[in-house]
Amino acid sequence: MSALTPISRTPVSFYVPVVALAGGVAGLFVGTAWNATLIGIVAGAILMAAIAFVMTQVIKLERPSRWGLTALLAVAGFMAAGIPAAVIGGAFGWLFGWFSFWLYEGRYRERIAPYLTPGQVLWHFSFRVICGAVLVFLITPILVVMPLSFNAENFFTFTPEMLRFDPAGYSLKHYRDFFNNPDWQQAVANSVKIAPAATLLSVGFGTLAAIGLSQPHVPFRRAIMAILISPMIVPLIISAAGMYFFYSRIGLQGTYIGVVLAHAALGIPFVIITVTATLVGFDNSLTRAAANMGAGPVTTFFRVQMPLILPGVISGGLFAFITSFDEVVVVLFVGSAGQKTLPWQMFTGLREQISPTILAVATILVGVSICLLTVVELLRRRSERLRGMSPA
Amino acid sequence: MTDNVANGPMLAADGTSLKSSLNRALRRQKLRALMLIAPLLIFVLLTFVAPIVDMLFRSVENQIVSDTLPRTVASLKDWDEEGDTLPPPETYKALYEDIFVAKERKLHTRLGSRLNYELTGMSSLFRKTGRRVEDMGEVYQDQFEDLNPFWKDAENWNPVMGAPAWVTAQNAWTKASGRPQPAFVPNPAIADILPQTAAKFALFADFVQNEDNDNLSKTDPWAVVYSALYDDLSTGADISGYTGPGAQELQEAAAVVASFETVDFSAAMTKVDKDWSSLDVWQTLKVYSPDFTSGYFLNSIDMQKSVDGPEMRPENQQFYIRLFVRTLIMSLVITGSCILLGYPVGFILANLPSKTANLLMILVLLPFWTSLLVRTSAWKVMLQQQGVVNDTLVWLGLVADDSRLALINNSTGTVIAMTHILLPFMILPLYSVMKTIPVSYVRAAKSLGATNWTAFWRVYFPQSVPGIGAGSILVFILSIGYYITPEIVGGTSGSFISNQIAYHISSSLNWGLAAALGAILLVVVMGLYWAYDRIVGIDNVKLGG
Known part of the structure; x- marks a missing residue:
C-alpha cells in the first residue's frame, strides 16, 4: 500500500490556513490556561501560520527547520514554566514541524486512493484521530498508574515535584512497602499457592473434555458446551453466593481446597474455548496414521496430538491462571482470612485504607500481564503456523 | 448405500452386517467422547452448578418458622387470618412453649431477625419475649415446688420420667468418663398417663444431653415441663393405676391441682409486649408459616405477602425495582x-495492513489482560476530585478549581470505568467479524454510484451487524452482573443489583432475599446467554483475537 498516489507540493493557500487552524486549537488550550482564551487562539493561529510559511518558503530545508522549531519551542517553554513546559513545548514543536511539511509536501495523500475528494480525505484522517483517541482512552489508565507508583508522597496524583521531574519527587517507597509488608507478602504467597493448583485442575479436566467435544459425533454437544461455558457467563456474584452457601454446607467454605475448586470451575470455560479453537484445525488423519503404525491411544495422544495442540493448551492454561490470579469476588466469599489473595488485598485496600502501595502492586501486575500477553500472542502465532492457517 | 439384494446384506470383515457394524463403531465413538467429557462435566456440575441450584432453593426455603415454632404453626392452621379476631388462647400457650424451647436453643433471635424482614419490630418482639418467657411458666413451677419440694430436683424427676434401667445408667455416668451420656429412655407407664409432660421432658432431656452437654441427672427441668404436668393433671389424667417412683407425690398434686393459680398465656404474652395482641404480627406469622415461601421473591420486586395475597409495598419502601x-x-x-x-x-483494525493492526491490537489486548483491580484502581486514581482527570481539566482551564467535576462515587464513574473495562469484549468480536467482510463489496457499491454514507450504511454496516450483536450481548451480560467496579467507583448512586446481593449476604444476612435477587438476575442472564448461543454460537466466543 505504499505510494499509491503521486504526490505534489500543495499551494500556500491550503497548508498555511490548516496549520493556522491547528495552531489556533493549541492556542486555545494555552490561552485558557493563562486565562486569555481569545488571545490564545489568535496568537496561536498567527504564530503557527507564520512559522509554517517561513519554514517552507524561506528556509526551505526540512530537517534543520523542523529541529530548529522543536528546539525553539522547548527553550520557550523552559523560560515560561520550567522543565515540564519545555517537554510539552518540544513535543509541540516537533509535531508542528512535521505537520507543516506533511501538508506542504502533500505526503498526506501518499497512501490513500487517488480518487478521493478532499472531503473524503479529511474524513479519512478525522476517523483515524477518533480511533487514536479511543485507543488512548484504552491505554491511558494503565500508563498513568506506572509513574504515580513512584510517587514520593502518599498521594494518588502527580505532585508538583513529579511534574518538575525533580528526583526528590520520586521514590521506591511504595515498592519497599509492598515487599516488606507481611500482609502483602502473605497475599502474594496465597495467590501463588492457589492459582497454579486451580490452573492444573482446569487444564487437566478441560483439555480432556475439549478433545472429547471435538470428536465428530458427540450427543448433546450443545447442552454440554453451554454448561461448561456457563461459569464465564453467570455473574460472578451469583457464583460466589451459590458457592458460599453450598460450600458452607459441606464444610469447604474458608478452606484452601474450596477456593481452588471454585477457581478451577471459573477457569474451565477459558481452557475449553482455547483448546477447542486449536482442535478445529486438527487433522484427525494424523491420529489414525499413528494408530495405523501401531501406536496405542496413549502414545498417540502424547506423541502426536499433544505437541500439536500444546500452544492452545498453554494459552488456555494462562487464561485459567490469570482468571484465578485476578479473581476477587468468589474468593471474597468462599475464602477466609487465611486465603487472602493479592486481588482481595487490593480490593480491601481500595475500599478501606487507601494506600499508594496499591499502585506499586498494580504496576507490577501490569508487568506480569505484559509477559503473559506476549507469551499468549507468540503461542497463538506458533499454533497457527503449525496448523498452516496463516503464513509465518 | 443400498444393500445388494441378490447377495444379501453387505457384510463387514467380521461377518456381521455392515450397517450394524458401523452403528457399533459410531456408538463406541460417542461413548468415547462422552467418557472424555464426563470428568469435567461432573466436576463442573458439583463445584459450580450444584451451588447455584442450592442457592435457588434457598430463595424459597422457609423452614425456619415451622422448625422454631412447630406447635404455634400447627395451632395457627385452624385460625382464620382474614378475620379480625386474635388467635385462641391455645395458640398463645403453644407460642409460649415454642419460644421457651427456642430460647433455650438460642434460636428465637434468629427467627426474630428472619421475620423482621417481613414486619419491622419482629426482631425486638422475639428478643423481648425470649427474655421474659422464663418467668411466665414459673407460676406452675413455684406452685408444684411449694406443694412438695420433691418436684424441685432432677434426682426426683428422672426416676419418674425415665425408664429404670436408664436412670441407673445415667446416675453412674460422670462427665469425666469422656463417654457420651446414656440416651434418655422414657418411662412407658408415665408416657401413657402424662403424655404432654413426657413429651416436654423428652425434649428437655434431648436438649440437655445433646446440645448443652450437661449431666441430665443434675439438671432441673424447664418450667415448660411443670406447666405440661399441670395440664396433664388438670385435664384429669388417671394416675390411680400408677405405682412407680413418685406415685405418691403425683397423687398429692393431682388432688390439689384444681385449686392452682392458672396462667392466662395470651394475657401474659400481651403484657410482655402489646404487639402480641396485634393482628399484624399474627398474620405475618401465619403467612410465613409454610415451609416454602414466595416471600423473598415478592420482596425482591418490592411486593409483600399479606393475608389478601401479594401486594405492592408502600411507595417509600420501594427500592429493588428501581435498582x-x-x-x-x-x-x-x-x-x-x-x-x-x-x-x-x-473497523480500523480490520482494514489496516496486518503489521500495523497487530501493533495496535496490543493496545486493545493489554487492557484485556491487565488485572481488573489494576484497571479499577487506575480509574479510582484518575477520576478523584484531586485526580489526574480533574487536575488536567483545571490546568487547561476548562474547569474552575473550586468546581471540580464529581466523576467518582456516582453513575458517571461506573459508566466510564466499566466502558473501559468491557471495551475489549466489544472490539474483539467486532474485529473478527469485520475481518471477514470483503473490501470489494464497498468498492462495488461505490462504483455503482453509492455515496460514502450509502455504501457504508447499506453495504458494510449490515455485514458487521453479527459482530455488533455478539459484542453487545457479551458486554451486556458481563456488565449486568458486575460487582467489583461499581463497588469501588460507583458509590451509592452508581451501584448495581450485584452490590445489593453482596450486601445481603455479608452485611444484612438476609440470605433468602440475596438468593431471590440472584435468581432473578440469573434468569435475565440465562435468557441473554440463550440468545447469544442462538445468534453467535457458544463455540464462536473468541479470546484475544
Whole structure:
C-alpha cells in the first residue's frame, strides 16, 4: 500500500490556513490556561501560520527547520514554566514541524486512493484521530498508574515535584512497602499457592473434555458446551453466593481446597474455548496414521496430538491462571482470612485504607500481564503456523 | 448405500452386517467422547452448578418458622387470618412453649431477625419475649415446688420420667468418663398417663444431653415441663393405676391441682409486649408459616405477602425495582458506549495492513489482560476530585478549581470505568467479524454510484451487524452482573443489583432475599446467554483475537 498516489507540493493557500487552524486549537488550550482564551487562539493561529510559511518558503530545508522549531519551542517553554513546559513545548514543536511539511509536501495523500475528494480525505484522517483517541482512552489508565507508583508522597496524583521531574519527587517507597509488608507478602504467597493448583485442575479436566467435544459425533454437544461455558457467563456474584452457601454446607467454605475448586470451575470455560479453537484445525488423519503404525491411544495422544495442540493448551492454561490470579469476588466469599489473595488485598485496600502501595502492586501486575500477553500472542502465532492457517 | 439384494446384506470383515457394524463403531465413538467429557462435566456440575441450584432453593426455603415454632404453626392452621379476631388462647400457650424451647436453643433471635424482614419490630418482639418467657411458666413451677419440694430436683424427676434401667445408667455416668451420656429412655407407664409432660421432658432431656452437654441427672427441668404436668393433671389424667417412683407425690398434686393459680398465656404474652395482641404480627406469622415461601421473591420486586395475597409495598419502601431498572439502563448505556467507541476501532483494525493492526491490537489486548483491580484502581486514581482527570481539566482551564467535576462515587464513574473495562469484549468480536467482510463489496457499491454514507450504511454496516450483536450481548451480560467496579467507583448512586446481593449476604444476612435477587438476575442472564448461543454460537466466543 505504499505510494499509491503521486504526490505534489500543495499551494500556500491550503497548508498555511490548516496549520493556522491547528495552531489556533493549541492556542486555545494555552490561552485558557493563562486565562486569555481569545488571545490564545489568535496568537496561536498567527504564530503557527507564520512559522509554517517561513519554514517552507524561506528556509526551505526540512530537517534543520523542523529541529530548529522543536528546539525553539522547548527553550520557550523552559523560560515560561520550567522543565515540564519545555517537554510539552518540544513535543509541540516537533509535531508542528512535521505537520507543516506533511501538508506542504502533500505526503498526506501518499497512501490513500487517488480518487478521493478532499472531503473524503479529511474524513479519512478525522476517523483515524477518533480511533487514536479511543485507543488512548484504552491505554491511558494503565500508563498513568506506572509513574504515580513512584510517587514520593502518599498521594494518588502527580505532585508538583513529579511534574518538575525533580528526583526528590520520586521514590521506591511504595515498592519497599509492598515487599516488606507481611500482609502483602502473605497475599502474594496465597495467590501463588492457589492459582497454579486451580490452573492444573482446569487444564487437566478441560483439555480432556475439549478433545472429547471435538470428536465428530458427540450427543448433546450443545447442552454440554453451554454448561461448561456457563461459569464465564453467570455473574460472578451469583457464583460466589451459590458457592458460599453450598460450600458452607459441606464444610469447604474458608478452606484452601474450596477456593481452588471454585477457581478451577471459573477457569474451565477459558481452557475449553482455547483448546477447542486449536482442535478445529486438527487433522484427525494424523491420529489414525499413528494408530495405523501401531501406536496405542496413549502414545498417540502424547506423541502426536499433544505437541500439536500444546500452544492452545498453554494459552488456555494462562487464561485459567490469570482468571484465578485476578479473581476477587468468589474468593471474597468462599475464602477466609487465611486465603487472602493479592486481588482481595487490593480490593480491601481500595475500599478501606487507601494506600499508594496499591499502585506499586498494580504496576507490577501490569508487568506480569505484559509477559503473559506476549507469551499468549507468540503461542497463538506458533499454533497457527503449525496448523498452516496463516503464513509465518 | 443400498444393500445388494441378490447377495444379501453387505457384510463387514467380521461377518456381521455392515450397517450394524458401523452403528457399533459410531456408538463406541460417542461413548468415547462422552467418557472424555464426563470428568469435567461432573466436576463442573458439583463445584459450580450444584451451588447455584442450592442457592435457588434457598430463595424459597422457609423452614425456619415451622422448625422454631412447630406447635404455634400447627395451632395457627385452624385460625382464620382474614378475620379480625386474635388467635385462641391455645395458640398463645403453644407460642409460649415454642419460644421457651427456642430460647433455650438460642434460636428465637434468629427467627426474630428472619421475620423482621417481613414486619419491622419482629426482631425486638422475639428478643423481648425470649427474655421474659422464663418467668411466665414459673407460676406452675413455684406452685408444684411449694406443694412438695420433691418436684424441685432432677434426682426426683428422672426416676419418674425415665425408664429404670436408664436412670441407673445415667446416675453412674460422670462427665469425666469422656463417654457420651446414656440416651434418655422414657418411662412407658408415665408416657401413657402424662403424655404432654413426657413429651416436654423428652425434649428437655434431648436438649440437655445433646446440645448443652450437661449431666441430665443434675439438671432441673424447664418450667415448660411443670406447666405440661399441670395440664396433664388438670385435664384429669388417671394416675390411680400408677405405682412407680413418685406415685405418691403425683397423687398429692393431682388432688390439689384444681385449686392452682392458672396462667392466662395470651394475657401474659400481651403484657410482655402489646404487639402480641396485634393482628399484624399474627398474620405475618401465619403467612410465613409454610415451609416454602414466595416471600423473598415478592420482596425482591418490592411486593409483600399479606393475608389478601401479594401486594405492592408502600411507595417509600420501594427500592429493588428501581435498582433493577437502574442496572438495566446503566448496562445499556455501557453497551451503547462500547459500540460507539468499539466500532471505529474494530473497523480500523480490520482494514489496516496486518503489521500495523497487530501493533495496535496490543493496545486493545493489554487492557484485556491487565488485572481488573489494576484497571479499577487506575480509574479510582484518575477520576478523584484531586485526580489526574480533574487536575488536567483545571490546568487547561476548562474547569474552575473550586468546581471540580464529581466523576467518582456516582453513575458517571461506573459508566466510564466499566466502558473501559468491557471495551475489549466489544472490539474483539467486532474485529473478527469485520475481518471477514470483503473490501470489494464497498468498492462495488461505490462504483455503482453509492455515496460514502450509502455504501457504508447499506453495504458494510449490515455485514458487521453479527459482530455488533455478539459484542453487545457479551458486554451486556458481563456488565449486568458486575460487582467489583461499581463497588469501588460507583458509590451509592452508581451501584448495581450485584452490590445489593453482596450486601445481603455479608452485611444484612438476609440470605433468602440475596438468593431471590440472584435468581432473578440469573434468569435475565440465562435468557441473554440463550440468545447469544442462538445468534453467535457458544463455540464462536473468541479470546484475544
